[in-house]
Amino acid sequence: MKLEEEIAQHLSDLKKGSSLRVLKTQSDSSDFVDLSTNDYLGIAQNEPIRETFYSNAQHLALTASASRLLGGNHVEYDHIERFLAQLYHKSALFFNSGYHLNLGVLPSLSRKNDLILADKLIHASLIEALKLSPAKNIRYRHQDYAQLEQILEQQSSTYDRVFIVSESLFSMEGDWVDLERLVQIKEKYNAILYLDEAHAVGAYGPQGLGLAVQLNLLNKVDLLVGTMGKALASVGAFLICSETIKSYLVNTCRSLIYTTALPPINVAWSLMVLEQMVAFEQERIELAQKSSYLKQQLQKSRYNVVGDSHILSIVIGDNQACIEISRKCEKNHIKVQVVRPPTVPEGTSRIRLSVHQNISYYELDRIAEIFVSS
Ligand SMILES: Cc1ncc(COP(=O)(O)O)c(C=O)c1O
Known part of the structure; x- marks a missing residue:
């Protein structure tokens, strides 16, 4: 089989299994609650730090x-x-x-x-x-x-x-x-x-x-x-x-x-x-408190919630089911990450939530509710 044909077949198999990855351009999502990135302390969104840096750069x-x-x-x-x-x-x-x-x-x-x-x-x-x-x-x-x-x-x-x-x-x-x-x-x-x-x-x-x-x-x-x-x-x-x-x-x-x-x-x-x-001790305390609060709320859902930290994964198993819940989150202006094999073992597809210290308790409740009602 020619290389192009073999690759096309592989991509088509991935698509059938809801495993095809695409590079999605990130639009301006300032009105989204973001649990998809690893900006745990909210520093990437911290305007004052950025402005101070630019003014001396x-x-x-x-x-x-x-x-x-x-x-x-x-x-x-x-x-x-x-x-x-x-x-x-x-x-x-x-x-x-x-x-x-x-x-x-x-x-x-x-x-x-x-x-x-x-x-x-x-x-x-x-x-x-x-x-x-x-x-x-x-x-x-x-x-x-x-x-x-x-x-x-x-x-x-x-x-x-x-x-x-x-x-x-x-x-x-x-x-x-x-x-x-x-x-x-x-x-x-x-x-x-x-x-x-x-x-x-x-x-x-x-x-x-x-x-x-x-x-x-x-x-x-x-x-x-x-x-x-x-x-x-x-x-x-x-x-x-x-x-x-x-x-x-x-x-x-x-x-x-x-x-x-x-x-x-x-x-x-x-x-x-x-x-x-190094001085963000209060932010780290809040991050830990919010993470354990979100975990407690998510445990009211029917899914297996793993993680004892600011990384919480809701292990759903099926790729398509993960994608559907992530779409539901998107409709509610919440950004989450679907993680599928080979990044995680086969049969353990999940939604990985990165808690950010600057997310409010109100938003955490909203996020949990989506999983509880799914
Ligand atoms: C445990 C671990 N080590 C290393 C890396 C790679 O780090 P970087 O993103 O700086 O390349 C990652 C990134 O996802 C990671 O999760």
């Missing part, structure tokens, strides 16, 4: 013009890495995105005779890392620490090093890793712990620094990932690690080395947001 370059190693390492990179290092008391390395970071770090650090053990539900960017790494990898069932220990018990001694990879707040389930348990396991087997805090940074923990800081376990996490594109309303990502690992990655990590650096204007915006968000 004229001098900032709109392109880095080169990769960080070849002339693109503008002073804004030093500023943000220094600020992050102060916050986390460790070294920080800034990347173009969480995708670049996750894709590059493990392949750079792991070797042929290493083992990577990763939660079944890790993000796609980490799955790419497993494919690119020379190490062997095994995925353990989601949050099944007994299975993780069993694998370690049986196999760890045959490898030079073991990496354990998890998210802190899982992006589709909205559930938290048991970090204390993971740290115990890591210590028992002398493993290296890689923790992706993409959805926790900004939204959770003292100064918004995430779960590891909240539990006072930062010094047990060897590689901690935060992204700027979610609660922090920008673009880019950072790795918190030792100075030695940072230097090594600067020399070897392909997704850091072989790409044009982010424009200085974006990095300067990231820094300004970081500086402000």
Whole structure:
């Protein structure tokens, strides 16, 4: 079969199964309540912060013009890495995105005779890392620490090093890793712990620094990932690690080395947001309160509501049923996200709600009511 024909067949199958994805242009939706994006603290919609930034931004370059190693390492990179290092008391390395970071770090650090053990539900960017790494990898069932220990018990001694990879707040389930348990396991087997805090940074923990800081376990996490594109309303990502690992990655990590650096204007915006968000403690308290309120209201519906955080998923199962409810939401000026396989396992299509701190209780009631009456 010719390539074009084969592809056309594939697209037609996706359409039949209500799984075809299209790029929808976002219209001005200021009269919509938005639960589809990861702007957990409402910073992307915060006019005063944006205006302050623009009024001082004229001098900032709109392109880095080169990769960080070849002339693109503008002073804004030093500023943000220094600020992050102060916050986390460790070294920080800034990347173009969480995708670049996750894709590059493990392949750079792991070797042929290493083992990577990763939660079944890790993000796609980490799955790419497993494919690119020379190490062997095994995925353990989601949050099944007994299975993780069993694998370690049986196999760890045959490898030079073991990496354990998890998210802190899982992006589709909205559930938290048991970090204390993971740290115990890591210590028992002398493993290296890689923790992706993409959805926790900004939204959770003292100064918004995430779960590891909240539990006072930062010094047990060897590689901690935060992204700027979610609660922090920008673009880019950072790795918190030792100075030695940072230097090594600067020399070897392909997704850091072989790409044009982010424009200085974006990095300067990231820094300004970081500086402000550390003080958003009240916003984080409200976010947690509103999220648990919405969960309680949604539990009055007939659906399975998963998540213990500002990410709540209503698992419906059937693609078409999800689309119908999302249309109903749209008619009511509420924006939600339908998530289908392969992003989530087959049969678990869902509507993923990202709670934003600036959504009112009245709006939360309105949202819950749609699910209760569907
Ligand atoms: C857990 C996790 N890690 C990494 C990423 C990628 O981050 P970025 O959007 O900065 O590329 C995402 C984004 O969806 C994510 O959910």
